[in-house]
Amino acid sequence: MTNPSVPPLGDLEIAVLEDIWRFGSSDAKTVHARVKHSRSIALNTVQSALERLFRKGILQREKISHAYEYSAGVSRRELVRKLVESTVHRVAGTQSDALLSAFVDLAVQADGDQLKRLEELIARRRAELDESR
Amino acid sequence: MTNPSVPPLGDLEIAVLEDIWRFGSSDAKTVHARVKHSRSIALNTVQSALERLFRKGILQREKISHAYEYSAGVSRRELVRKLVESTVHRVAGTQSDALLSAFVDLAVQADGDQLKRLEELIARRRAELDESR
């Protein structure tokens, strides 16, 4: 868990991933049909973006008859977590404090409600922690 | 503040930045002298990494006689904040919840002490918020 390295994602990759998250498992053709409204690209282009995402371990796929059905291997939440973790690791090494600081700095932008939610989430997390030991 | 886009940083760029953070303002030659132990690269290579960092707004520089003196334009903490913000924005759009969730997920890996620190930091933030209205 010391090296969470997640490869960076390109714009199309993210768009395609968003599509899968939103509409669930799909094959290249279906994704293309939906995505081509905003980007006029060939089916092949979508296909290779899906392929790349698969190689990166972010999408899973299963052959349905002779077409691949791609599905999200990680939730958005999980991906965000990994990306953030990876980012922090890169520039802050092992200093876990950097993570907390960044967190708080970001929380500055949060209003009271957000802070409240946050406290609740932490409290819950803490409860889980206590429980499991 | 809707577009926090921070350009991604390469490995050498980070190494050089770390060096500046650690040792303070320096010129290319000095950085090179320190960095070349771990990486045997030419002075020019370090120079262009510094230059890139400067163009990205991450380093500042001032001409001391005829040499540039580079100094950190942002603290590590600030940079981490920006990078994380940028990362989250990219894959989570405006969903501020994604950010909070991600952090809480990350906090799971923190032990009790970390969680406690986190609570303190949030409490302080909250106090500041209340104060200012």
Next chain:
DNA sequence: GAAGAAACCGATTGACGATCGGTTTTTCAA
């Protein structure tokens, strides 16, 4: 077995980081 669909196989283009050599400019000391 033929037609259509999808995978597969490159190939190209454009960014960009890392790397360096050579040229020009600047400084400073003899």
Next chain:
DNA sequence: TTGAAAAACCGATCGTCAATCGGTTTCTTC
């Protein structure tokens, strides 16, 4: 004042990678 040293500046190469696509092969199904 001039010449050597130092540093900037210029630009070129290499490797990687995302985005893009056309053409070929393989597979399925009627």
